[in-house]
Amino acid sequence: MSGTMNIKLKVWRQAGPKAPGKFEEYTATEVSPESSFLEMLDVVNEKLVLEGKDPIAFDHDCREGICGMCGMMINGVAHGPSKLTTTCQLHMRSFKDGDSITLEPWRAKAFPVIRDLVVDRSPLDRIIQAGGFISVATGSPQDANALPISKMDADEAMDAAACIGCGACVAACPNASVSLFTAAKISHLGLLPQGQPERYRRALSMVAQMDLEGFGGCTLFGECMAACPKGISIDFIKRMNGDYIWGAITEKPEKVTLGSG
Amino acid sequence: MKLDSRIPSGPIAEKWDKHRFEMKLVNPANKRKYHVIVVGSGLAGASAAASMSELGYNVSCFAFQDSPRRAHSIAAQGGINGAKNYRNDGDSIQRLFYDTVKGGDFRAREANVYRLAQVSVDIIDQCVAQGVPFAREYGGLLANRSFGGAQVSRTFYARGQTGQQLLLGAYQALEKEIARGGVKMYNRHEMLELVTINGVARGIVTRDLITGKVEAHVADAVVLGTGGYGNVFYLSTNAQGCNATAIYRAYKKGAAFANPCYTQIHPTCIPVAGEHQSKLTLMSESLRNDGRVWVPKKREDVGRKPSEIPEEDRDYFLERKYPSYGNLAPRDISSRAAKEACDDGRGVGPGGRGVYLDFADSIKRLGAREIAERYGNLFEMYQRITDENPYEVPMRIYPASHYTMGGLWVDYNLMSTIPGLHVIGEANFSDHGANRLGASALMQGLADGYFVLPYTIGHYLASNQFEKVTTDHPEFRAAVEAVEQRTARLLGINGKRTADSFHRALGRIMWEQCGMARNETGLKQALREIPAVREEFWQNLTVPGTGDSLNQQLEKAGRVADFLEFGELMCLDALHREESCGGHFREEYQDAGEAKRNDDAFCYVAAWEYTGDTSAPVLNKEPLAFENVHLATRSYK
Numbered sequence: 001m002s003g004t005m006n007i008k009l010k011v012w013r014q015a016g017p018k019a020p021g022k023f024e025e026y027t028a029t030e031v032s033p034e035s036s037f038l039e040m041l042d043v044v045n046e047k048l049v050l051e052g053k054d055p056i057a058f059d060h061d062c063r064e065g066i067c068g069m070c071g072m073m074i075n076g077v078a079h080g081p082s083k084l085t086t087t088c089q090l091h092m093r094s095f096k097d098g099d100s101i102t103l104e105p106w107r108a109k110a111f112p113v114i115r116d117l118v119v120d121r122s123p124l125d126r127i128i129q130a131g132g133f134i135s136v137a138t139g140s141p142q143d144a145n146a147l148p149i150s151k152m153d154a155d156e157a158m159d160a161a162a163c164i165g166c167g168a169c170v171a172a173c174p175n176a177s178v179s180l181f182t183a184a185k186i187s188h189l190g191l192l193p194q195g196q197p198e199r200y201r202r203a204l205s206m207v208a209q210m211d212l213e214g215f216g217g218c219t220l221f222g223e224c225m226a227a228c229p230k231g232i233s234i235d236f237i238k239r240m241n242g243d244y245i246w247g248a249i250t251e252k253p254e255k256v257t258l259g260s261g
Numbered sequence: 262m263k264l265d266s267r268i269p270s271g272p273i274a275e276k277w278d279k280h281r282f283e284m285k286l287v288n289p290a291n292k293r294k295y296h297v298i299v300v301g302s303g304l305a306g307a308s309a310a311a312s313m314s315e316l317g318y319n320v321s322c323f324a325f326q327d328s329p330r331r332a333h334s335i336a337a338q339g340g341i342n343g344a345k346n347y348r349n350d351g352d353s354i355q356r357l358f359y360d361t362v363k364g365g366d367f368r369a370r371e372a373n374v375y376r377l378a379q380v381s382v383d384i385i386d387q388c389v390a391q392g393v394p395f396a397r398e399y400g401g402l403l404a405n406r407s408f409g410g411a412q413v414s415r416t417f418y419a420r421g422q423t424g425q426q427l428l429l430g431a432y433q434a435l436e437k438e439i440a441r442g443g444v445k446m447y448n449r450h451e452m453l454e455l456v457t458i459n460g461v462a463r464g465i466v467t468r469d470l471i472t473g474k475v476e477a478h479v480a481d482a483v484v485l486g487t488g489g490y491g492n493v494f495y496l497s498t499n500a501q502g503c504n505a506t507a508i509y510r511a512y513k514k515g516a517a518f519a520n521p522c523y524t525q526i527h528p529t530c531i532p533v534a535g536e537h538q539s540k541l542t543l544m545s546e547s548l549r550n551d552g553r554v555w556v557p558k559k560r561e562d563v564g565r566k567p568s569e570i571p572e573e574d575r576d577y578f579l580e581r582k583y584p585s586y587g588n589l590a591p592r593d594i595s596s597r598a599a600k601e602a603c604d605d606g607r608g609v610g611p612g613g614r615g616v617y618l619d620f621a622d623s624i625k626r627l628g629a630r631e632i633a634e635r636y637g638n639l640f641e642m643y644q645r646i647t648d649e650n651p652y653e654v655p656m657r658i659y660p661a662s663h664y665t666m667g668g669l670w671v672d673y674n675l676m677s678t679i680p681g682l683h684v685i686g687e688a689n690f691s692d693h694g695a696n697r698l699g700a701s702a703l704m705q706g707l708a709d710g711y712f713v714l715p716y717t718i719g720h721y722l723a724s725n726q727f728e729k730v731t732t733d734h735p736e737f738r739a740a741v742e743a744v745e746q747r748t749a750r751l752l753g754i755n756g757k758r759t760a761d762s763f764h765r766a767l768g769r770i771m772w773e774q775c776g777m778a779r780n781e782t783g784l785k786q787a788l789r790e791i792p793a794v795r796e797e798f799w800q801n802l803t804v805p806g807t808g809d810s811l812n813q814q815l816e817k818a819g820r821v822a823d824f825l826e827f828g829e830l831m832c833l834d835a836l837h838r839e840e841s842c843g844g845h846f847r848e849e850y851q852d853a854g855e856a857k858r859n860d861d862a863f864c865y866v867a868a869w870e871y872t873g874d875t876s877a878p879v880l881n882k883e884p885l886a887f888e889n890v891h892l893a894t895r896s897y898k
Contacts, residue, residue: 040537049759049803050803057813061500062501063542064336064642067335084641089645093648125436132436134433138315138712140383144403149401150401151401154396154397157392161394192394
């Protein structure tokens with residue numbers, strides 16, 4: 001095990017959604033390279049609390065890279081320098097003694113800052129509400145093995161379903177587009193036979209919702225894929241666009257038949 | 262307090278069908294007139310909220326994270342059991358029932374476990390219909406793997422992210438119902454009090470974590486799906502936010518707390534590496550399908566590179582001690598065996614608290630590609646945390662607190678001792694006895710939420726009359742005031758120690774004295790030490806900031822305050838249970854390292870009743886009858 005490090009931190013501090021924000025500087029001392037990035041921040045915060053100052057607010061929960069709660073811009077990169085790694089899984093061995101690290105919240109108009117590094121990601125839930133599901137109620141569906149699904153399709157659906165909803169794709173995108181997140185869900189469900197009946201309607205309404213939430217348009221920069229801690233492929237965006245176009249051509253407005261109930 | 266388990270009469274295989282017919286129903290047009298509160302949005306909470314909304318009930322759901330999808334169910338890796346017998350390897354509902362009762366070391370309620378095994382098959386069907394991308398074979402049918410404590414392959418999985426995919430299935434069903442208007446979702450809200458009127462649960466008090474606003478919510482029934490209390494140990498595999506506050510507040514309002522000393526220490530976690538460590542990461546039990554657990558035979562070899570230790574100098578202790586189950590021995594047994602090896606001075610890695618989990622044989626047999634296909638993401642996770650490549654050097658693992666079998670006492674209908682308060686998932690005590698088998702937590706959470714509670718809640722609502730109350734009712738006002746006072750008190754101590762430092766202090770006591778092995782002396786010592794820590798907490802805590810905005814230190818302090826009381830209850834329970842069973846290992850009661858139960862004296866559920874802050878809780882007993890699986894000493898040899 002190598003020795004400990006001192007790290008300079010420049011952190012975005014903002015007391016509330018409407019309050020003005022500014023960068024403040026801190027020093028993290030005697031940081032063990034074995035500790036995680038958030039554990040380094042824990043130590044900084046503990047010190048701030050003991051000095052009677054407000055600690056740095058940041059979202060986090062599982063600390064094993066799966067809940068999607070954590071996320072911040074670390075030196076301008078969503079989730080920091082390690083590929084396929086959430087902020088909580090980033091370790092200090094990725095940095096060296098004397099490094100300066102700048103921390104900012106996810107940057108996107110659709111994700112307003114709540115406090116410091118904490119942002120409001122509720123638009124992601126609303127995009128799912130617009131159609132990111134299969135309309136099946138709890139009950140007694142057919143036997144699970146009555147519907148064989150090719151391993152390739154199941155694997156590809158799983159690749160898309162691995163999205164953790166952290167919002168790094170939005171933060172990394174120069175347009176603050178949420179296309180990768182939306183496309184991942186459209187593809188997960190659209191690749192499976194269970195998802196076919198609602199496939200094109202789903203694409204139309206989820207895309208409409210992402211526009212409504214104020215996210216930018218996708219111009220295929222590819223920054224989202226590079227930042228995604230789960231390696232979700234930008235190919236899913238092509239699939240979403242295909243489903244959207246086909247839906248726009250073929251989907252008919254819902255017909256209301258009076259008195260049919 | 263009278264504990265009526267309300268187990269239906271008749272043969273065990275017919276109880277649930279019979280009960281479903283006998284329960285009262287709510288007319289479809291009347292369902293929307295009932296309001297049900299669900300606290301928690303994990304597998305149990307989300308599936309319950311979505312299913313009740315689909316039935317037509319008016320549901321409110323609360324989560325402390327920013328989205329229901331963050332709940333810690335998401336981190337479950339290995340799989341979910343279902344008695345489908347797709348492998349034709351001798352599985353059946355009866356066998357899953359038997360394995361679960363035996364795995365729980367004969368401390369679970371038979372009727373509940375049987376029902377769990379029955380609905381396990383429906384869960385798999387339901388999840389596939391929702392689009393959960395379970396692993397499949399080339400023929401297109403579902404794949405299975407084996408898990409600890411079973412000799413059949415009945416575990417369904419989605420890579421190493423089964424919990425994530427099942428939770429997303431339930432989350433999507435929940436979001437569908439939110440969009441339809443059946444569920445009102447309250448994200449970033451924490452339940453801080455249960456409200457009872459004339460002894461009946463009628464609502465909750467929450468704090469909006471963004472604005473700090475304390476709010477009362479009225480309902481006809483309250484459901485807690487708030488998870489377990491494993492973070493009482495400070496370091497655990499749980500998420501940072503997991504806490505006992507909701508169930509502990511309910512306990513203080515009169516809900517009996519059952520078997521708090523039954524905690525599961527998971528054998529395969531990444532060992533502690535540093536003093537500022539905030540959590541321990543689980544490595545899925547599924548790894549034990551292909552990994553072999555060993556330590557050096559000789560103490561002087563612990564410092565050597567594992568590759569330099571020849572085969573004959575390695576002790577594959579699980580295979581040696583439990584030849585028929587080998588590396589797939591149940592969790593409690595595997596954890597204790599690892600501790601024993603380390604206590605014997607043969608542990609590896611920093612501090613000597615680790616054993617090897619070695620894949621070399623499997624890589625030789627199956628090829629690295631096949632191993633990557635099965636466990637690739639787990640191997641990557643291990644490497645990210647430890648900076649070691651498990652394809653080349655064996656993993657180092659050590660047991661860590663993972664799951665809590667104890668929880669609020671519930672009857673067959675999942676209702677606590679407070680009428681109207683239902684408890685589901687890890688938050689209740691009902692199905693796992695003194696030890697939970699792998700891949701059974703997901704099964705239980707979804708069984709409760711999809712297939713049990715939606716029936717039993719209807720029976721409760723149809724069987725009772727509900728007086729119209731508003732948040733102006735004196736009980737609601739008193740509860741709101743209590744929460745506000747408590748918040749003000751936490752903010753006003755202005756001492757010199759952080760909430761985390763008290764949590765660490767409590768965690769150390771709990772892990773040392775009430776962890777993998779317990780004894781009378783240690784537990785009595787803990788019962789002296791915990792009140793002292795608690796006393797200092799209320800004198801010397803510091804919480805910066807105010808109560809009217811996002812204040813993560815304040816949230817943490819409230820949770821630690823409850824853990825500081827709850828830890829004492831856990832030790833009390835562990836002290837009173839003078840036997841070893843499952844995850845509760847009392848050193849005084851053993852047969853050469855194996856747990857020694859005392860069925861004559863302790864074949865019961867211990868349900869603790871709160872009587873006041875200065876008086877001892879009262880022990881109530883629900884006797885356990887084993888009519889279908891005969892009480893026997895567990896053997897995995």
